[in-house]
Amino acid sequence: MRETKPETWSLPEAAARLRSGEISSRELTISCFKRIHEHDGNIGAFLCLTEASALLAADASDERRETKQTLGLLDGVPVAVKDMILTEGVPTTAGSKILEGYRPPYDGTVVAKLKSAGAVMMGKLNQDEFAMGSSTESSAYKLCKNPWDFYRTPGGSSGGSAAAVAAGFVFGTLGTDTGGSIRQPASFCGIAGIKPTYGRVSRQGVVAYASSLDQVGPFAKDVSGAAIMLQAIAGHDARDSTSVKQAVPDYLQALTGDVKGLKIGIPREYFIEGLDAEVRDSVQKSIAALQASGAEIIDVSLPHTEHAVATYYVIATAEAASNLSRYDGVRFGPRLGDQNGLLSMYEETRGQLFGPEVKRRIMLGTYVLSAGYYDAYYLRAQKVRRLFADDFKNAFQNVDVIVCPTTPTPAFGIGEKSDDPLQMYLNDIFTVSANLAGLPAMSLLTGFSKQGLPLGTQIIGRPFDESTLMNAAFAVEQTLNIERDLGW
């Protein structure tokens, strides 16, 4: 029977089987590692596996279950995190050679929270170097392939996090999203991925890319799995001054599927020329599903959308140039060129160990921050950023959530855009706005193309109202009831 194969289970299904005693956490963990060993050679989702500690954690979970001290839904469930997130004693490279061999002395808050919820940490996931990319092709270690089509990318930058869930290697993962790095790979890999509101989840112990935009969030096959993961990591953290003191609601309870009277905004600027017809159809199906469930559909305008990518690249690269100055050969990773003095050490370590895309962004960021250009680029981009926030504020006066495409096309081919950085950047057109405005947004599976590629729909919500947006996503998911079968 197909259902008995753990790789086909969603996170809630795995949790239910652990709870009923149908399978132990040790058995489930071993079965996940078996699948990883069989198939990850083709996919490339993991940069590092932590088998010994995972089995210890699984045994501890089984013991808790036996003594009726289970910690909750995630107890005993195999999960993994993007290599941007610090893990005590476990290599953390952010996909870069400049952090090769770095073993952090502590866990990032989100990892500590997953562990204290009883989740079994299976390893670290592949990504674009320092989360700079939309295809995981800028990983300094290896390519990651889309589980639905090995000639295509899984998206990025959290490509490994999305591919690992889609491939049935683990049940939930964490990624980071600075301009779409959770939602775009979730869409390309046919799963659910949430970028929470800026400030909802602690970034303490997460490698910084662009600090005013970065946010950690979960992936799972379905909306309720993602809600369970988000529940575990959300909340204020005194060690991250950008995390916000806001009560965290019960997300699972919010998933009623009842959207009667919910006002759904459709931004006309997102249905542009160049939007793939099948992507458009799948978004239209999501909208129709919501309407059939009693939601009200309202046309809205986000007039600055065409400037989103430009604004994003000025702000993100400026912040990146500043954040990445800490990688200087002194404290982390390998050190090169030190026999010729300090400046040579800095320049050689950075010049040789950062990859091409990281160097491009550091150079652009340095340029937009440099004397004479700061006002024209960086300051101006910060002003335009406010216009984005105002666009959304205006729209959310009339609607509860916004529904739109996640990406202009389904997953693109490996190598298809890697020679043209600007084309790669433009793929983020529909996702960067939510980061600029700090809003929660998610992508979920809403169809397949004729070629068998997953198609996603994005739902954007009001600040700190992840519940409403996840419930809208849940309603779409329930109505469309899309079957997924990888075929392997």
Add this chain to the structure above:
Amino acid sequence: MIFAAAEVRKLARLARLSLSDEEVSSMQHHLGEVTKYVDSLQKINVDQVEPMTHAVPLDLPLRVDEARPGVGRLGLVSSAGYEDGLIKVPKIIE
């Protein structure tokens, strides 16, 4: 538009990046192309608009002034190289 090689080299020096001649040449084109693209921002009227630095209003919380166990000096700089418990770096004053 392409950037002058000298300008790319100056930026690379500011960013503390050694670049090969080939990288300088590719960066001349890339920076030219991307700045041309982001120049679209110059068309937007931003008079009277306050810059937005963060998505949420930030205060500056102070933590309670009490000692907590840290990770230790050597734990923080895992791969720097040590001598007598001290971190080794090149001479900084020539």
